[in-house]
Amino acid sequence: xxxxxxxxxxxxxxxxxxxxxxxxxxxxxxxxxxxxxxxxxxxxxxxxxxxxxxxxxxxxxxxxxxxxxxxxxxxxxxxxxxxxxxxxxxxxxxxxxxxxxxxxxxxxxxxxxxxxxxxxxxxxxxxxxxxxxxxxxxxxxxxxxxxxxxxxxxxxxxxxxxxxxxxxxxxxxxxxxxxxxxxxxxxxxxxxxxxxxxxxxxxxxxxxxxxxxxxxxxxxxxxxxxxxxxxxxxxxxxxxxxxxxxxxxxxxxxxxxxxxxxxxxxxxxxxxxxxxxxxxxxxxxxxxxxxxxxxxx
Amino acid sequence: xxxxxxxxxxxxxxxxxxxxxxxxxxxxxxxxxxxxxxxxxxxxxxxxxxxxxxxxxxxxxxxxxxxxxxxxxxxxxxxxxxxxxxxxxxxxxxxxxxxxxxxxxxxxxxxxxxxxxxxxxxxxxxxxxxxxxxxxxxxxxxxxxxxxxxxxxxxxxxxxxxxxxxxxxxxxxxxxxxxxxxxxxxxxxxxxxxxxxxxxxxxxxxxxxxxxxxxxxxxxxxxxxxxxxxxxxxxxxxxxxxxxxxxxxxxxxxxxxxxxxxxxxxxxxxxxxxxxxxxxxxxxxxxxxxxxxxxxxxxxxxxxxxxxxxxxxxxxxxxxxxxxxxxxxxxxxxxxxxxxxxxxxxxxxxxxxxxxxxxxxxxxxxxxxxxxxxxxxxxxxxxxxxxxxxxxxxxxxxxxxxxxxxxxxxxxxxxxxxxxxxxxxxxxxxxxxxxxxxxxxxxxxxxxxxxxxxxxxxxxxxxxxxxxxxxxxxxxxxxxxxxxxxxxxxxxxx
Numbered sequence: 001x002x003x004x005x006x007x008x009x010x011x012x013x014x015x016x017x018x019x020x021x022x023x024x025x026x027x028x029x030x031x032x033x034x035x036x037x038x039x040x041x042x043x044x045x046x047x048x049x050x051x052x053x054x055x056x057x058x059x060x061x062x063x064x065x066x067x068x069x070x071x072x073x074x075x076x077x078x079x080x081x082x083x084x085x086x087x088x089x090x091x092x093x094x095x096x097x098x099x100x101x102x103x104x105x106x107x108x109x110x111x112x113x114x115x116x117x118x119x120x121x122x123x124x125x126x127x128x129x130x131x132x133x134x135x136x137x138x139x140x141x142x143x144x145x146x147x148x149x150x151x152x153x154x155x156x157x158x159x160x161x162x163x164x165x166x167x168x169x170x171x172x173x174x175x176x177x178x179x180x181x182x183x184x185x186x187x188x189x190x191x192x193x194x195x196x197x198x199x200x201x202x203x204x205x206x207x208x209x210x211x212x213x214x215x216x217x218x219x220x221x222x223x224x225x226x227x228x229x230x231x232x233x234x235x236x237x238x239x240x241x242x243x244x245x246x247x248x249x250x251x252x253x254x255x256x257x258x259x260x261x262x263x264x265x266x267x268x269x270x271x272x273x274x275x276x277x278x279x280x281x282x283x284x285x286x287x288x289x290x291x292x293x294x295x296x297x
Numbered sequence: 298x299x300x301x302x303x304x305x306x307x308x309x310x311x312x313x314x315x316x317x318x319x320x321x322x323x324x325x326x327x328x329x330x331x332x333x334x335x336x337x338x339x340x341x342x343x344x345x346x347x348x349x350x351x352x353x354x355x356x357x358x359x360x361x362x363x364x365x366x367x368x369x370x371x372x373x374x375x376x377x378x379x380x381x382x383x384x385x386x387x388x389x390x391x392x393x394x395x396x397x398x399x400x401x402x403x404x405x406x407x408x409x410x411x412x413x414x415x416x417x418x419x420x421x422x423x424x425x426x427x428x429x430x431x432x433x434x435x436x437x438x439x440x441x442x443x444x445x446x447x448x449x450x451x452x453x454x455x456x457x458x459x460x461x462x463x464x465x466x467x468x469x470x471x472x473x474x475x476x477x478x479x480x481x482x483x484x485x486x487x488x489x490x491x492x493x494x495x496x497x498x499x500x501x502x503x504x505x506x507x508x509x510x511x512x513x514x515x516x517x518x519x520x521x522x523x524x525x526x527x528x529x530x531x532x533x534x535x536x537x538x539x540x541x542x543x544x545x546x547x548x549x550x551x552x553x554x555x556x557x558x559x560x561x562x563x564x565x566x567x568x569x570x571x572x573x574x575x576x577x578x579x580x581x582x583x584x585x586x587x588x589x590x591x592x593x594x595x596x597x598x599x600x601x602x603x604x605x606x607x608x609x610x611x612x613x614x615x616x617x618x619x620x621x622x623x624x625x626x627x628x629x630x631x632x633x634x635x636x637x638x639x640x641x642x643x644x645x646x647x648x649x650x651x652x653x654x655x656x657x658x659x660x661x662x663x664x665x666x667x668x669x670x671x672x673x674x675x676x677x678x679x680x681x682x683x684x685x686x687x688x689x690x691x692x693x694x695x696x697x698x699x700x701x702x703x704x705x706x707x708x709x710x711x712x713x714x715x716x717x718x719x720x721x722x723x724x725x726x727x728x729x730x731x732x733x734x735x736x737x738x739x740x741x742x743x744x745x746x747x748x749x750x751x752x753x754x755x756x757x758x759x760x761x762x763x764x765x766x767x768x769x770x771x772x773x774x775x776x777x778x779x780x781x782x783x784x785x786x787x788x789x790x791x
Contacts, residue, residue, distance in 0.1 A: 187666050
């Protein structure tokens with residue numbers, strides 16, 4: 001009894017000290033409560049759609065974050081090494097590609113990815129929902145990976161001025177080991193994790209925004225009804241739009257709130273999942289930066 | 298004032314637990330000991346300068362608040378002075394040094410001309426140009442800032458009235474001073490000491506101070522106490538340090554390596570090297586008009602001397618290929634390197650294979666986030682098995698280097714342990730040439746003796762060593778006169 005009380009006290013103390021943990025717990029609790037409510041008041045097919053949409057969105061977001069890490073790590077290290085070795089042409093080529101990506105708004109890049117997805121679906125090259133979701137994931141990661149790359153470059157740039165790098169080089173330790181293991185893994189993983197948490201929110205936001213934009217349909221043959229369900233596409237469906245429009249009744253009849261939370265649950269649930277997830281992950285990223293004191297280099 | 302009992306803990310973890318921290322009125326106490334074991338923190342606690350927010354502090358078994366409220370503590374705090382190890386942390390960037398030198402009660406002191414003249418070795422014009430600047434991290438130099446702080450302390454010392462008490466702390470006051478300035482500082486301290494009924498504590502790693510005090514100021518023997526701080530099973534202990542022990546040890550040192558004429562050189566650096574707009578030349582003795590070629594022979598140790606801030610470290614790093622010189626001709630193991638060569642040339646054939654370098658500041662030379670075992674990872678030709686790592690550590694560590702030591706994060710080690718780890722990492726590579734930048738920095742006498750023994754083994758194996766150090770007493774004795782060079786440097790252009 002005492003030990004469980006002590007465990008509880010320690011856990012609460014940890015949550016109080018670490019805001020990111022508190023917000024993660026809040027996100028889990030919020031989504032859990034929503035699902036419990038939906039289980040009781042939302043019809044089964046609609047609830048299945050909400051669950052599938054949330055799952056697909058989270059998986060796609062997590063995949064985009066993972067791919068961004070891989071692309072960002074590779075490109076950040078490549079930038080650094082090419083600069084160190086004075087490979088001017090390769091550096092210029094890599095910069096050109098990176099700047100070309102950077103010059104386009106992220107939403108436009110994801111939109112282009114959807115247009116290509118449309119072509120691939122029409123050509124029957126991509127058929128399965130998993131492959132379509134993977135394509136969307138890759139598209140989002142291409143739009144955001146430069147943020148990871150920039151973080152990695154700034155970390156490498158900062159550490160280049162420190163003496164321990166030169167000391168290790170003089171001992172014959174390979175430059176790649178120093179970059180990947182000593183600088184990025186040992187000294188930068190907290191900075192990178194912070195960036196990835198923030199990017200997770202960005203990835204979900206981008207995906208939902210573009211899903212909403214393309215809700216009018218990508219072509220006569222391809223619309224949101226034949227690409228994987230996500231929170232954005234669920235919110236963009238006619239049923240959900242009607243649910244959201246029903247919110248306007250609250251202006252004339254505040255008592256209508258009781259109807260909203262039982263009769264218009266699909267749209268409200270989708271909107272809640274999007275907004276609540278974005279807010280929570282924003283707060284998790286901020287809390288993590290604060291608790292790990294990541295303000296400086 | 299009498300020796301203090303100090304205990305400092307952070308989050309329940311003891312940082313300092315020392316009985317008999319050596320402070321005594323009317324006595325100049327010289328405190329030695331490995332860096333990072335708590336000498337400075339204890340002095341800060343006695344002087345009432347520790348921020349107690351995150352620490353649990355007790356002095357003489359009183360809470361810190363009670364201790365600071367004591368009448369005698371208030372008096373010796375008000376009349377005393379603390380010369381910080383890092384002088385920039387003391388100086389106000391918004392006031393010129395001259396204003397700070399005359400701030401508050403310091404304006405009443407009349408000994409400023411004498412102190413300034415002696416600390417600037419008669420060059421009052423240079424001192425005047427320094428005193429009229431605002432301190433910035435890079436200007437004036439560390440040595441100049443240290444001299445300004447010392448001048449403040451000596452002015453404050455001259456204000457003490459008979460019967461009053463004051464606590465003066467000099468924390469590594471000679472770290473950035475060359476030997477001549479260090480000796481002048483000691484002489485000045487001794488001259489002002491009889492006038493001040495104060496407790497003076499000088500914290501240092503520089504054992505050369507012992508020689509100056511005992512040889513030049515033997516008459517002070519009753520007023521000088523030599524102490525050494527040790528870490529024994531996690532607790533600090535202060536013991537008497539016997540000057541004869543150091544002097545006897547130094548006089549027993551003999552030149553390392555074979556006495557016969559050297560057969561083959563492995564490193565040659567031509568005078569006239571130019572880097573970061575400074576030109577360097579090597580001479581055999583001060584004022585020598587003829588420049589020499591710095592030549593390092595197989596199986597012998599070469600000693601490069603030079604004043605503080607002259608650029609000895611820059612020269613070593615340029616030889617290592619870490620700086621891009623404007624002019625340089627270096628021959629390493631039969632291969633010629635000039636300004637045309639790129640880092641990759643050193644990377645491919647020199648670093649860790651032909652030549653390696655031990656950096657001056659172990660704190661900066663090691664990845665603080667790594668574990669001790671990680672320091673051995675990736676070293677060419679070294680199989681980083683637990684047995685090999687422990688064997689390597691055993692050369693410079695005592696029983697402390699056991700299995701669990703390998704899993705300690707580097708940032709938890711004391712400064713002396715870091716320096717020894719820094720040395721071990723380079724020495725196990727068994728390269729043809731070893732460049733050492735202040736290898737005894739932060740080490741106590743016992744550890745210094747071990748390092749020297751290890752250097753002897755390296756030379757016996759045929760390695761060549763080029764060393765840069767302020768410990769002239771020690772390295773002059775360890776090097777043959779024909780292997781000693783003096784570095785001269787001057788700024789070129791605007």
